[in-house]
Amino acid sequence: MNDKRNDLPSLEPAAGNGLLNRRIFLEGALLAGATTAGLSAAAADPLPVAPWMKKPGPHFAPYGMPSSFESKVVRAVTPPNNPLTAGVGSSRTPHHLLEGMMTPSGLHFERSHSGIPDIDPEQHRLVIHGLVKRPLVFTLEALSRYPMTSRIAFVECAGNSGALNAPQAAPRLDVAAIHGLLSCSEWTGVKLSTLLDEAGVEPAARWLLAEGADSSGMSRSFPIAKAMDDAMICLYQNGERVRPSNGYPVRLLLPGFEGNMNVKWLRRLKLTAEPTMTKDETSKYTILLKDEKAWQFAFPLEVKSMITRPSPGLLLKGPGFYEISGLAWSGNGGIRQVEVSTDGGKSWALAALSGPNLPKAPVRFRAAWQWNGGPATLQSRATDDTGMVQPSRAAFIAERGLRGNYHFNAIASWGINEKGEASNVYA
Amino acid sequence: MSMLKQITLCAALVVVAAPALAQAPQFGQPISPADLAPWDISIGPDGVGLPAGSGTPAQGATVFAAKCQACHGEKGAGGPNDRLVGGKGSLAAGQAPVKTVGSYWPYATTLFDYIRRAMPFVDSKSLTSDEIYAVSAYILNLNGIIGESDAMDAQSLAKVRMPNRDGFIPFPRYPR
Numbered sequence: 186m187n188d189k190r191n192d193l194p195s196l197e198p199a200a201g202n203g204l205l206n207r208r209i210f211l212e213g214a215l216l217a218g219a220t221t222a223g224l225s226a227a228a229a230d231p232l233p234v235a236p237w238m239k240k241p242g243p244h245f246a247p248y249g250m251p252s253s254f255e256s257k258v259v260r261a262v263t264p265p266n267n268p269l270t271a272g273v274g275s276s277r278t279p280h281h282l283l284e285g286m287m288t289p290s291g292l293h294f295e296r297s298h299s300g301i302p303d304i305d306p307e308q309h310r311l312v313i314h315g316l317v318k319r320p321l322v323f324t325l326e327a328l329s330r331y332p333m334t335s336r337i338a339f340v341e342c343a344g345n346s347g348a349l350n351a352p353q354a355a356p357r358l359d360v361a362a363i364h365g366l367l368s369c370s371e372w373t374g375v376k377l378s379t380l381l382d383e384a385g386v387e388p389a390a391r392w393l394l395a396e397g398a399d400s401s402g403m404s405r406s407f408p409i410a411k412a413m414d415d416a417m418i419c420l421y422q423n424g425e426r427v428r429p430s431n432g433y434p435v436r437l438l439l440p441g442f443e444g445n446m447n448v449k450w451l452r453r454l455k456l457t458a459e460p461t462m463t464k465d466e467t468s469k470y471t472i473l474l475k476d477e478k479a480w481q482f483a484f485p486l487e488v489k490s491m492i493t494r495p496s497p498g499l500l501l502k503g504p505g506f507y508e509i510s511g512l513a514w515s516g517n518g519g520i521r522q523v524e525v526s527t528d529g530g531k532s533w534a535l536a537a538l539s540g541p542n543l544p545k546a547p548v549r550f551r552a553a554w555q556w557n558g559g560p561a562t563l564q565s566r567a568t569d570d571t572g573m574v575q576p577s578r579a580a581f582i583a584e585r586g587l588r589g590n591y592h593f594n595a596i597a598s599w600g601i602n603e604k605g606e607a608s609n610v611y612a
Numbered sequence: 613m614s615m616l617k618q619i620t621l622c623a624a625l626v627v628v629a630a631p632a633l634a635q636a637p638q639f640g641q642p643i644s645p646a647d648l649a650p651w652d653i654s655i656g657p658d659g660v661g662l663p664a665g666s667g668t669p670a671q672g673a674t675v676f677a678a679k680c681q682a683c684h685g686e687k688g689a690g691g692p693n694d695r696l697v698g699g700k701g702s703l704a705a706g707q708a709p710v711k712t713v714g715s716y717w718p719y720a721t722t723l724f725d726y727i728r729r730a731m732p733f734v735d736s737k738s739l740t741s742d743e744i745y746a747v748s749a750y751i752l753n754l755n756g757i758i759g760e761s762d763a764m765d766a767q768s769l770a771k772v773r774m775p776n777r778d779g780f781i782p783f784p785r786y787p788r
Contacts, residue, residue, distance in 0.1 A: 267692035267693055269692075269734065270692075270693055320645065321640030321643065322641045323640050380640065394654050400730070400736045401730040402730055453652075459656060461725075462719050463726070467780070468711065468713075473703065482783055483783035487785070
């Protein structure tokens, strides 16, 4: 049998080192062009009849879990550096093992400053006070009675991708280790402006302090304009109640703003004239620049992208066709375009944006690549709908240096070697 | 105006007025400042709301040794958790920054706020106001910011000027 499917149309090159035209994703059809993909494979084995085809499976479960064959698709949990302070740290979403743009709730990244509190929703209260006409307390039952709204939004830790602040690239770091402090959920709850209108905001109120019911009383100040714009008091995550590590029973959502400002286990909102200058908006989550000054109140995460496939741990099994897949997002809005390079930024091709493309949510991008078996450097570069373009590593360092730790959004690179192995490189 | 017209007008008024009877949902319960005071623990840089009480560096040294040193090291030198002392001059260009209370924190009020809400890690909100003032005084004294006999209280803590008070600038970019 001749398995050379030479009757299929060829794929059109779009940039150097094997990048192909994205129309394969956009139109679902291959286009005639210069490159012959040359697909070939040995004949398949005869098909066996497996045991599960002959015996019925078990009965149903009250709460579903992934297949037992997917047991490696788990969060990367950082062990505590000090056993006395377990609960300080994070777990990271394994984006290299996921697809689409939503993060399963059980794989949403976790970041806490004092563990995950076990809060009884019957006893939990949210108080709004300070510069308001009527200080108010809300039970969960009361919050549940307001008109609700839903939106899909990312939450990203300010420290995500901070590993790339290191002067030398650590080759073994994978997608989870570098970029795993980003996740995306559908959030449902009450618009914060609804509750503030009820409390009656005094004209002098310019800021709000949000405070959690966790033992560290995590607290951040944010501007009144954000509160009245798109801030939400979230009760639901992906259709079910917010998960404990994401703020059960109620969390603040400030779409696009750095993760810790989306205060979990929300117990208090105090309206103030000035920011409170909490520990986590002064000593932490400020960006020390090249000189002695530090940026403060850098709220939105700026435009960014990551390639999730191929990436470290995912071996390319021989030359041929591969999809380059990843996510792009911006805390300032939607994504206008994503470009992909396989030659370290010498040439770029537009990727296809696949599935929902929503403001302040990650969009999946896809590019087609014919790997020739040689070395390659994979990069992605996103542009958001405000026109901001993800900076090169050199431009990023030129602006702020590498001492900032937070809000790293420069173009990241995966090196591919002749064995098909991917590693973290700087290019 | 005929009776019919009057009735029609009344009916029209009722129809127009009816939607105004439906209020926006209001399910919050009023609460007095006194009743929410146990939760109102945040202290801004002006020091408003700092409680009564006071403490000296010497008193703070005792509290620190018992409740803080296991994580923050002897005299706040750090290890295994955050270093609290030193780092002066390390924010300068080209240096490896050592960000401590002394070198980096812009407000002393934040120290009181954070210790009260979050420390000690395993038993937060357990220190008395005197103990919090004392530990704050101890850390400030270790950093050379106050003298070894300077007591901290609601007035004096708010007046402490931190070395890096002017070290912060606003983030420059807001596209919208």
